[in-house]
Amino acid sequence: MNPHDYCQERAAASGSSFYYSFLFLPPERRRAITALYAFCREVDDVVDECHDIEVAHAKLGWWRTEVDRMFEGAPEHPVGIALREVFQDLRLPREQLLEIIDGMAMDLSQSRYPDFKALQLYCYRVASVVGLLAAEIFGYSDRHTLKYAHDLGMAFQLTNIIRDVGEDARRGRIYLPVDELQRFNVPAADLLEARHSDAFVELMQFQARRAYDFYDQAMAQLPPVDRKSQRPGLVMAAIYRTLLDEIARDGFKVLDRRTSLTPLRKVWIAGTTWMRG
Secondary structure, three states, X not given: OOHHHHHXXXXXXXXXXXXXXXXXOOHHHHHHHHHHHHHHHHHHHHHHHOOOXXXXXXXXXXXXXXXXXXXXXXXXXXXXXXXXXXXXHHOOOHHHHHHHHHXXXXXHHOXXXXXXXXXXXXXXXXXXHHHHHHHHHHOOOOOHHHHXXXXXXXXXXXXXXHHOHHHHHHOOOOOOOHHHHHHOOOOHHHHHOOOOOHHXXXXXXXXXXXXXXXXXXXXXXXXXXXXXXXXXXHHHHHHHHHHHHHHHHOOOOXXXXXXOOOHHHHHHHHHHHHHHO
């Protein structure tokens, strides 16, 4: 199996909504964004699947070295080899790949965030940086598009946090800011024990409004000249915003279940959004 086939299988097997935003891209850009996505999956899985923190740190350290090898021309992993090819053509910065790893590493040392400002750094590293790299891969002519990509990444990560509240709590991680849990009188124990309450719904409505604000802010900052090249991001936004709508419509019942869209619905949203441009 060649490196790009490996990345393609990694992306397809994940079932992520991101996969559907790549479907209509020209082959060379699809290979590039698929390789980037595969990289994100590899380093994210280190944190999610490795239960020994020291081993997880060592594995992330290996990936930092692999990033260096990529830019020196001698990567070892199939994802590194695929990224080497596409990054060489696109001249993307190694610092941003390393920042993604730094974001994943935060999960090994931090399980609570005192306020939204602290959470923003995490969201920036694991999502906005990915958005900035994706914008480079898709192509743009107006630098305001980078502001759009940054805010769209924030919106995606905040949607993920809302969707995964219960699942993350069972893993020992609570991404809802501590001061906001206190403001809405929702003890951490309610999340751990899946106690759905009116207070919890109000807290989640507050989180959803913040995510919607980032979606709106991102769209307002996308220059018309780059709208066509950035269509994959628009597809992703349509899928993720629909997911957030579904969660809200269901009353934020996210403590004991995971809301998702069917593959067929994602394909339909992707196709209609792509055609609208």
